[in-house]
Every structure is written in structure tokens, then in C-alpha cells.
Amino acid sequence: MLSTPHTLFSCLRSFKSAHPSLLSQxxxxxxxxxxxxxxxxxxxxxxxEAIENxxxxxxxxxxxREVLNEPGQVIPLRYLEKRRQRLRxxxxxxxxxxxxxxxxxxxxxRIKPKSEPVLFLRASDRLRxxxxxxxxxxxxxxxxxxxxxxxxxxxxxxKMLSVDKLVHVKREFGFPNDFLVNLVPKYPEYFxxxxxxxxxxxxxxxxxxxxxxxxxxxxxxxxxxxxxxGIRIRPNFNYKLPPGFILRKEMREWVRDWLELDYISPxxxxxxxxxxxxxxxxRTVGVFHELLSLSLFKRIPVPTLGKxxxxxxxxxxxxxxxxxxxxxxxxxxxxxxxxxxLREAYxxxxxxxRDPLLEIKDKFVELLEQGWRERAEQRRQRAKxxxxxxDFMAARTVHLKG
Numbered sequence: 207m208l209s210t211p212h213t214l215f216s217c218l219r220s221f222k223s224a225h226p227s228l229l230s231q232x233x234x235x236x237x238x239x240x241x242x243x244x245x246x247x248x249x250x251x252x253x254x255e256a257i258e259n260x261x262x263x264x265x266x267x268x269x270x271r272e273v274l275n276e277p278g279q280v281i282p283l284r285y286l287e288k289r290r291q292r293l294r295x296x297x298x299x300x301x302x303x304x305x306x307x308x309x310x311x312x313x314x315x316r317i318k319p320k321s322e323p324v325l326f327l328r329a330s331d332r333l334r335x336x337x338x339x340x341x342x343x344x345x346x347x348x349x350x351x352x353x354x355x356x357x358x359x360x361x362x363x364x365k366m367l368s369v370d371k372l373v374h375v376k377r378e379f380g381f382p383n384d385f386l387v388n389l390v391p392k393y394p395e396y397f398x399x400x401x402x403x404x405x406x407x408x409x410x411x412x413x414x415x416x417x418x419x420x421x422x423x424x425x426x427x428x429x430x431x432x433x434x435x436g437i438r439i440r441p442n443f444n445y446k447l448p449p450g451f452i453l454r455k456e457m458r459e460w461v462r463d464w465l466e467l468d469y470i471s472p473x474x475x476x477x478x479x480x481x482x483x484x485x486x487x488x489r490t491v492g493v494f495h496e497l498l499s500l501s502l503f504k505r506i507p508v509p510t511l512g513k514x515x516x517x518x519x520x521x522x523x524x525x526x527x528x529x530x531x532x533x534x535x536x537x538x539x540x541x542x543x544x545x546x547x548l549r550e551a552y553x554x555x556x557x558x559x560r561d562p563l564l565e566i567k568d569k570f571v572e573l574l575e576q577g578w579r580e581r582a583e584q585r586r587q588r589a590k591x592x593x594x595x596x597d598f599m600a601a602r603t604v605h606l607k608g
Contacts, residue, residue: 248532280328307577307581355397357496359410362518365415369401375513395414442465443531491527498548504559506545
């Protein structure tokens with residue numbers, strides 16, 4: 207296992223003082239041959255468990271969004287039944303509702319004026335109460351959402367991003383559904399939409415750069431540590447391999463040399479850097495670290511990140527970064543989808559670096575758990591009544607035989 211970056215820095219600085227030219231030659235030599243350094247992917251059961259733990263919650267959230275996105279926020283049950291495959295729902299809608307009570311209520315209505323009444327779904331009062339809570343939490347964290355949006359634009363090479371792409375990743379970063387309509391126009395000092403809205407060619411452009419948003423998580427952490435210790439701390443990555451994970455000698459040496467390179471902020475202009483340079487590798491890792499830090503769960507599907515390859519200057523083989531830097535990231539293959547995860551944000555399977563917007567998830571899980579408890583109680587009561595009925599029938603049979 208690698209020692210901490212601060213220990214590495216102190217050792218390397220001492221060596222550099224004595225042999226400056228030798229160290230720089232070694233760093234260039236090691237990084238120049240990056241393509242020949244391979245790291246074998248290794249499963250991390252605890253981080254995979256973090257994804258598995260959210261599986262039921264995310265399924266329920268998908269079904270709820272499907273209903274709420276319908277006109278009038280109602281849908282015929284049979285229409286929803288036809289969308290099960292797209293929703294990755296492996297049971298019937300009625301079974302789903304039985305397993306997750308409290309989300310919807312049913313009623314009969316006509317699809318067309320002269321058609322026969324059919325069963326419809328709509329949000330329950332309990333779910334509508336949650337939606338009000340969601341609005342409150344979103345409003346309380348509006349400043350955080352604005353800063354995230356600014357940061358995503360500031361990292362991009364042209365300081366603008368496709369509106370369609372931003373809509374696609376809104377749930378990864380906790381943006382509300384209506385952020386383009388109701389949030390963006392409130393901050394003309396930061397945002398403007400350019401292009402042709404409605405034709406798939408519109409972009410959100412950064413109007414002005416806020417210096418307060420131009421510091422990465424790593425830079426802020428180094429500043430905080432410098433203040434608390436009274437010693438200047440260089441910005442760098444926390445590098446911690448999981449238990450039992452061992453790098454080969456040449457890879458360990460490469461990582462040590464690479465960590466010694468100066469940190470390059472994702473908010474710096476890097477148009478002068480060659481795509482294959484070691485400095486660009488450092489900057490790319492910094493961008494991924496920042497994007498994952500800005501996300502709700504500190505993890506993002508790799509295909510989603512790939513949609514921004516041009517805007518953030520990712521190479522075609524960018525996903526190899528997550529295995530090459532296994533002490534910073536973990537590439538999960540859980541569920542057949544590659545997810546890039548930030549190791550430092552987790553303790554075992556628990557997310558410890560919690561985004562304030564995760565309160566929305568917590569409220570939704572509370573709603574689900576209330577329904578699950580009620581269902582469990584109903585099943586216990588039915589089982590209790592069944593035992594009583596069976597005891598009564600048994601006693602009656604004995605009585606009749608007597």
C-alpha cells in the first residue's frame with residue numbers, strides 16, 4: 207500500500223534537493239510510458255454495496271417521475287404497465303404498488319369521453335406532501351445549485367454546455383426539473399441561453415466568472431488544512447488503496463512521481479497543454495475529482511461523463527483513468543453499468559461526504575419506509591388472523607368429533 211501523499215512529498219522533496227535533475231528525468235521517464243503501465247481492475251465489494259443499497263430507492267423514484275411527468279400527473283395503469291421494460295420494473299404495476307404503499311392512489315376515469323372507465327394512478331396525499339418538502343429543500347439550497355451550475359460551465363473549455371446534456375445530468379447533480387425555466391433566468395449575471403431552443407442546438411453560456419466558485423474541493427481542503435496546522439499544505443489528491451490491493455513496483459513508482467507533479471486546478475485554462483502530457487493527465491484527474499465531488503452521490507455513470515468528452519477535453523480512452531488511479535477512484539461494474547466513484551467520499555459502503563441536497567432523498571426514503579412498515583404490519587395482522595381462524599376451525603373439528 208502507498209503511503210500518504212504528504213509523506214511522499216517530504217521524501218521526494220528531500221531527494222529533489224540533492225538530485226534535482228535526476229528526479230525530473232525520472233518523472234518524465236515514468237510518465238512518458240504511462241500507456242505501458244497497467245493496473246488490474248479489482249472488485250470492491252463495499253463500494254458495490256453502496257450502489258446496491260440505492261437500487262430500490264432509485265426504482266421507486268423512476269416510477270414516481272414517470273407518473274408525475276404525465277399531463278395532469280395522472281396515468282392509466284395499463285399505460286404504465288406497458289412501460290415496465292423501460293422503467294426496469296420486473297413485477298407488475300399492481301405488485302409494485304402493493305410492495306410500496308403510500309406512493310399512489312387509484313381511481314376510475316375515462317381515457318376518452320365515450321370510453322369505458324379504467325383504472326388510473328395519481329400521487330397520494332403523502333407523496334404530494336413529500337413534493338412540497340422537495341421544493342422547500344431546493345429553495346433553501348438554491349445558492350448551492352447555482353454554484354454547481356457555474357462550476358460545470360467554468361470547467362468547460364468554451365464556458366458553455368449543451369442544454370440537452372445538462373438536462374440529461376440534472377439528477378446526478380441535484381438540479382430541479384425546472385432549473386432552465388425558473389432558476390437560470392433569475393441569475394442573468396451568470397447565465398444566458400444561446401442558440402436555438404427547441405431545436406436541440408441551444409447552449410447555456412457563462413456570462414461572468416465568480417472567483418469564489420473557481421476553487422476546487424482539493425484546493426479548499428488544502429487551505430483549510432494550512433489554516434488548522436499553520437503549515438502550507440500543497441493541494442493534492444488523497445490516495446488510499448483498498449485493503450489487499452497491491453500495485454506492482456513500476457506502477458507504485460509512477461504514482462509517486464505523478465503525485466509529486468503540481469496540482470492543476472480544473473478551473474485553469476489548459477488550452478496550451480498537449481493532450482498526452484503528464485500535466486494534462488493531472489488536470490484530467492482533477493476534473494473527474496471535481497465533477498464527482500459536485501455530484502449528489504459522489505459517483506456518475508461513465509457513459510454520462512463520456513457525453514462531455516469534447517467540452518471537458520477528455521481523451522477517447524478516458525475511462526482508463528479510473529483504474530489507473532485506483533487510489534482515488536473506483537470503477538464499479540455493478541448492474542452492468544460502469545460507475546466512476548470517488549473513494550474518499552465513502553467509508554465502507556456508507557457515503558460520508560454528504561451533499562445538502564441529499565435531504566430530498568432522505569425524505570423520500572422516509573416516505574417509502576413508512577409504507578413498508580405499514581405493509582409489514584398488515585401482513586402480520588393477516589397472519590395473526592389466519593392463525594386464529596385455523597385454531598378456531600381445529601377446535602370446532604375436535605368439538606364436532608366429540
